[in-house]
Amino acid sequence: MEAQQTPEKPDLDPFFMPRRIALVGASADYRKLGNSILMNLLASEVEVYPVTRNRDRVLGVKAYPNLAAIPKPVDLVIVAIAARHCPNLMKEIRRAGARHAVVISGGFSETGEEGARLEAKLVNAAREAGVRLIGPNCVGVSNSRLFNGTFTMMPEPGNIGLVSQSGALGGMLIYTTKAKRIGMSKFASVGNAADIGIVDIVDYFREDPKTSVITIYIEGVKNGRRLFESLRMASEKKPVVVLKGGRSDAGGRATQSHTGSLAGSTRVFDGMIKQAGCATAPTLDTLFEIAKLFDYQPSPRGRNIGIISNTGGAGVLAADAASDFGLNVPRIDENTRKALRQILSPLASVDNPVDVVASGGRREYRVTVELMLADPNVDMLMVICAVPTFAGMTQTEHAAGTLEAIRAAETDKPVVGVWLAGDVGKPGKDLLEMNRIPCYDDPYVAALCMSRVAEYAERHNRSEQ
């Protein structure tokens, strides 16, 4: 539930850059969230003050019986106690010097009418005390360079901001991106969004110099107009990628019991997101695949895609997918074709998609990538490799050749890899990704991502004119 009316433009710095944090509900019991959160906070670059009535020390750290007992003023209070005790805590929080609280506790509007009344009580108590709230019913907040105020993993440090209406999906996206070594700047799970909502976080990420791409998982909000304005303003400044849950009737029904929000009609919502200049992610998996491309690579000047492969079949599938997503697969320049003909195997195909055939190794990838990047008909490049298992070819040479060419070309055209073949392809894929060349498992996903950056670039150039 978004706040009906927000009293003032909130200052969110204490949520994302606190120096001193109190945890109310710190616990020595490994089954409690207050235990996981404390462990995460103790591993962070912040001063931590555990609050609990049960013990003098928790996890080896001095504990305080209440907020008033903490000797220094705190910037942020994280709350993980039973829902019914939360409203009365708000005054104490303000007295302890904080104006910002993250309420992890569940048991509010997501559980029905009684919970909704408790949530209203919480919001009123916070307003009276002058405390801004993230949550309740959320996973928490983290800043990958500073602290982890959640009960889930710390994200890999990086440039992508994530705000999620679903806490668990947010946590899951952290796990997945960590496994893929995609870095996040800041993460916020807004839960029931009783006060601070997605819009506030997007506004904050827009101005955050450490966030270069904004990702959003959203089910629905009360104030669609405000969301539209926030997305429009953000996407003018940096790319915004949105995954919408609750598009179908069945999905929409489920969101009501999940975050208590009404999912908007699909078409209206999707149209709104696009009109606001944001990219849409069709699935969970593609949200960060798209964001990664925005983060790692420059914008393309147009929709013309060059495709290189060492197997005709993958080139064919890539051309199909590019066409499906509205990209052009142009013929390449006569001079490029001639140069490729001289260098590649007589069995190679030197039109776009270029097929360097299975014998093409490091040298062929280097020369072909360099020639394609120099071709005036090519705005962006997809380099595909079905990694061979011959003794005569190493598993990383195609990736090395591709990297050499990109470095030598000093290009401003975006390049992505599609490294086929499970474990066999992993070393080459890792080499590319560590050098910020996004590398995908399927040409379909690569084409989808490239279409999103091309659309964003077009819109962006248009608004500059």
Place this chain on the structure above:
Amino acid sequence: MEAQQTPEKPDLDPFFMPRRIALVGASADYRKLGNSILMNLLASEVEVYPVTRNRDRVLGVKAYPNLAAIPKPVDLVIVAIAARHCPNLMKEIRRAGARHAVVISGGFSETGEEGARLEAKLVNAAREAGVRLIGPNCVGVSNSRLFNGTFTMMPEPGNIGLVSQSGALGGMLIYTTKAKRIGMSKFASVGNAADIGIVDIVDYFREDPKTSVITIYIEGVKNGRRLFESLRMASEKKPVVVLKGGRSDAGGRATQSHTGSLAGSTRVFDGMIKQAGCATAPTLDTLFEIAKLFDYQPSPRGRNIGIISNTGGAGVLAADAASDFGLNVPRIDENTRKALRQILSPLASVDNPVDVVASGGRREYRVTVELMLADPNVDMLMVICAVPTFAGMTQTEHAAGTLEAIRAAETDKPVVGVWLAGDVGKPGKDLLEMNRIPCYDDPYVAALCMSRVAEYAERHNRSEQ
């Protein structure tokens, strides 16, 4: 190029179940394909006769200067020598006792007019000698329980047959399925399909008791009518999943230089595949994800899908995806809801999608899966888990609870898992997959696969009536 007219219904057993294989072009040079193929053959359960003029022994094995020098009749000859020498070899092959040859060598119709003339010469020589050909310009043939007659990896043993018009994509699919531990029965790369084509292999897989699902990568064929009949007959007997390359103009252009075949019009082709009762795979990655579900799980009786999750957001996305793919997400039975209400957390949502919430562990998964499988409104089940990282929950307990329930229910309803969260989810995912519960990374892919098996089941039941 498919054969214009096939002289007789071919006996393909010697291609897939040979006892004695000769390799013409066996090589000690690790850069040659004849070296990789020989290594693969030597690791197989067959007698191998390397043929080369250069040496007495290759890789420690006695070599023969020509086919005539081999002391026993061979069942199959694999050819990896320069294209121009291939036509003259056909008579020798027949004289050595074989009627079947796999021509790996490239340099035929895929290279232009001159190559096409050489290919015609090869086909004529084979016909005159009474030799049936797979290839040329192919990766080879393998039977995962017997031998690897390719220069790529041996597939994991299993029940899925693969025939590919692209050799490298076929090899790449082997790598990928191996990494995912999906098993194949037999693999054939048909290359230019100068004699034996996709249709012949599909007909063979249809009658092969070791193949329970057929997968196909196809760009185009000359005789569409024959393909249709072959697909129709095969899909009546077992599921057939088809990935079509060259649907777009750019992709279609690329197939010409790739396998020399003309890609058919998309709509005509897709419509034809569906009319023949086959499932279509939209992307490379989904070809075996769909086949895996066909292979591992029973057919559903209808389109009603039950969804279980420990995070509302994922349930919402799963319901959306199920609706996108034409599945129903029904309300579940009143009795099921009551029973779930008694057992699950008060915070849980007990309508479909069921949300057991984050506190739901082994017990909650076991009880919920069992109740949902017993519900008359549920034809198939998607079990989702955002794997937590609390100390209080182990990473595999949700998977264990799910498995216990499936075993206890002795159900004939198909179940799939969606184990979210990268590396963190892997142990649970592995546990499910090793027990033949297909497990996906994204509810979108899971819903796609379930829609394909539901469509196949509907069609199959209909034709039984």
